[in-house]
Amino acid sequence: MFLAIGAGLAALVLALAFTVPTLGSRWFEALEQSFGKLAQRQGLSVVVVGLTALALRLALLPILPIPVPGIPDEFGYLLQSDTFAHGRLANPSNPMWVHFETLLVLWQPTHVAKYWPAQGLFLAVGQALLGHPFWGVWLSVGIMCAAITWMLQGWLEPGWALLGGFLTVIRFGTFNYWANSYWGGAVAAIGGALVLGALPRMKQRFCARYGLLMGVGFAILGNSRPYEGLFFGIPVAASMLVWLWKMKRPEFGRAMKRLLAPLLVVLALTLVAMGYYFWRTTGDPFNPPYLVYEHAYNPVPYFPWQSPRPIPVYRHPHLRRYFLESQMPVYRSSRTVSGLAQLDLVKLILIWSYFLGPVFTLPFLLLPSALPVGFSWGDISPGTRLLLEVAGMVLLANLLLNWYFPHYSAPATAAVVALVLVAMRTIRPWKWREKPVGRFVTRAVPSLCVILFAIAIVVGSLLPTFKFEMLRASVLPSWCWQSPPNPGREAALQKVKQYPGRQLVIVHYSPNHIGDNNESVYNRANIESAKVVWAQDMGPKKNEELIRHFKNRRVWLYYADQQPLKLVPYTAAADRQTCTQFPKGP
Numbered sequence: 001m002f003l004a005i006g007a008g009l010a011a012l013v014l015a016l017a018f019t020v021p022t023l024g025s026r027w028f029e030a031l032e033q034s035f036g037k038l039a040q041r042q043g044l045s046v047v048v049v050g051l052t053a054l055a056l057r058l059a060l061l062p063i064l065p066i067p068v069p070g071i072p073d074e075f076g077y078l079l080q081s082d083t084f085a086h087g088r089l090a091n092p093s094n095p096m097w098v099h100f101e102t103l104l105v106l107w108q109p110t111h112v113a114k115y116w117p118a119q120g121l122f123l124a125v126g127q128a129l130l131g132h133p134f135w136g137v138w139l140s141v142g143i144m145c146a147a148i149t150w151m152l153q154g155w156l157e158p159g160w161a162l163l164g165g166f167l168t169v170i171r172f173g174t175f176n177y178w179a180n181s182y183w184g185g186a187v188a189a190i191g192g193a194l195v196l197g198a199l200p201r202m203k204q205r206f207c208a209r210y211g212l213l214m215g216v217g218f219a220i221l222g223n224s225r226p227y228e229g230l231f232f233g234i235p236v237a238a239s240m241l242v243w244l245w246k247m248k249r250p251e252f253g254r255a256m257k258r259l260l261a262p263l264l265v266v267l268a269l270t271l272v273a274m275g276y277y278f279w280r281t282t283g284d285p286f287n288p289p290y291l292v293y294e295h296a297y298n299p300v301p302y303f304p305w306q307s308p309r310p311i312p313v314y315r316h317p318h319l320r321r322y323f324l325e326s327q328m329p330v331y332r333s334s335r336t337v338s339g340l341a342q343l344d345l346v347k348l349i350l351i352w353s354y355f356l357g358p359v360f361t362l363p364f365l366l367l368p369s370a371l372p373v374g375f376s377w378g379d380i381s382p383g384t385r386l387l388l389e390v391a392g393m394v395l396l397a398n399l400l401l402n403w404y405f406p407h408y409s410a411p412a413t414a415a416v417v418a419l420v421l422v423a424m425r426t427i428r429p430w431k432w433r434e435k436p437v438g439r440f441v442t443r444a445v446p447s448l449c450v451i452l453f454a455i456a457i458v459v460g461s462l463l464p465t466f467k468f469e470m471l472r473a474s475v476l477p478s479w480c481w482q483s484p485p486n487p488g489r490e491a492a493l494q495k496v497k498q499y500p501g502r503q504l505v506i507v508h509y510s511p512n513h514i515g516d517n518n519e520s521v522y523n524r525a526n527i528e529s530a531k532v533v534w535a536q537d538m539g540p541k542k543n544e545e546l547i548r549h550f551k552n553r554r555v556w557l558y559y560a561d562q563q564p565l566k567l568v569p570y571t572a573a574a575d576r577q578t579c580t581q582f583p584k585g586p
Contacts, residue, residue, distance in 0.1 A: 080120025
């Protein structure tokens with residue numbers, strides 16, 4: 001829907017640009033002068049953008065309330081949050097752990113999510129300090145917008161940097177799933193922004209804080225998106241090596257002491273901390289939970305050229321079906337030329353629709369006309385070339401994988417925003433038949449973002465159940481793409497929480513259940529003390545073992561795939577085909 005609206009508005013802008021390009025000029029000039037004054041105060045600009053992102057998300061709570069987790073990834077990060085918020089890096093494996101096995105959660109040798117810890121740490125800050133993990137998401141989005149503004153100030157003029165900061169707030173800090181789920185995106189974008197923001201400043205001034213900030217940025221990337229972070233870091237490292245190689249000896253010594261030494265210290269401490277985390281979670285400082293989980297559960301390779309691993313023993317049929325019937329066909333398709341081409345084409349469309357869309361594509365449409373005749377790669381400024389290389393390397397990393405979601409590209413968010421602004425700056429002076437077409441388009445881009453934002457608010461207010469481009473295979477992601485919910489699990493949770501005492505919910509899946517977006521067996525870090533415990537239905541005999549272990553709990557049987565929703569008191573001898581809907585409340 002929003003892609004179609006954006007395309008229609010973009011077409012209208014192009015028509016107006018070539019017919020009435022002076023439309024609204026007086027109003028735009030006054031606005032640009034006001035923002036120009038703020039832009040000159042660069043530190044204040046960074047703070048204003050960050051606070052605007054935080055305030056705007058708070059203002060949207062009536063339309064977008066605190067999100068309810070829906071997909072396995074979110075539950076995995078929430079497990080990390082709960083673990084870290086209670087002062088632990090890992091949880092002991094529960095004696096009944098086979099009843100709790102589920103996607104993305106490791107149970108041996110410890111009970112942890114498979115994911116890297118950066119996103120979980122942000123969520124834990126929100127949970128520990130403000131009472132809910134969502135506030136960690138909220139803080140990460142505000143920091144992301146501020147960090148990208150600071151990054152842009154190192155690459156562009158202050159006015160363009162401030163504009164980029166506010167565009168980031170609208171496009172990545174309000175309606176999309178980075179700001180409205182526990183899935184991540186903003187944290188990795190912070191890491192990329194810190195690295196790219198520090199790089200030009202390091203070359204201009206030998207100041208230790210820039211080395212420290214670049215080190216922190218790489219530390220965040222290494223603990224959020226390490227694979228994409230590696231590709232991201234290659235052009236950055238190459239640029240720094242070339243810069244150091246051209247230095248004279250006195251300058252080289254100063255750079256090593258004031259820039260590289262702080263950077264290397266942060267990286268060394270990060271590696272030590274990561275090794276300690278791996279040791280506490282897997283027992284091996286060189287083996288992260290991510291890889292342990294993959295070897296324990298997932299035989300499907302991530303790259304087309306890899307061979308499948310041996311199929312593990314699955315104790316729950318739906319987990320086997322998920323990996324072998326949902327994931328394995330994608331891998332097999334990627335092994336053929338046509339299948340790989342189709343997968344990569346889909347990824348490119350997803351990347352375009354999410355990060356650019358029709359509105360941010362406008363400046364690039366006019367760019368060939370605004371460039372001089374004979375323009376070549378060598379005519380591009382070194383800074384713009386580096387931004388293109390960073391974005392290109394992250395894109396390459398995404399294309400090599402068999403799967404893709406927009407947050408995989410999050411490390412390059414700042415680079416993408418900067419390239420959009422570079423294109424806008426380039427076309428701004430371009431005229432067609434003495435008409436200021438370029439200036440009109442550059443003014444229209446932020447205007448369209450504001451219009452689409454206002455439309456989303458109106459639609460969300462009038463239709464509270466509207467999901468802003470739900471995550472479905474039939475819908476391309478736009479700037480307001482949302483993570484899919486799991487309404488059945490949430491309804492069951494709210495129902496059993498009404499009853500006094502502790503509850504045990506045994507989840508029954510249909511024989512053809514594959515999983516992913518409808519998984520329900522996820523628990524808090526301390527299962528024994530949790531108000532509600534979720535477990536897999538393993539048949540009457542094994543279920544009775546679990547019930548005896550949780551002998552003081554009221555036991556329920558939840559049919560995760562039934563419509564309408566079915567949640568009934570559990571009795572091992574009950575005829576499961578005669579279950580009714582929810583029993584009446586207490």
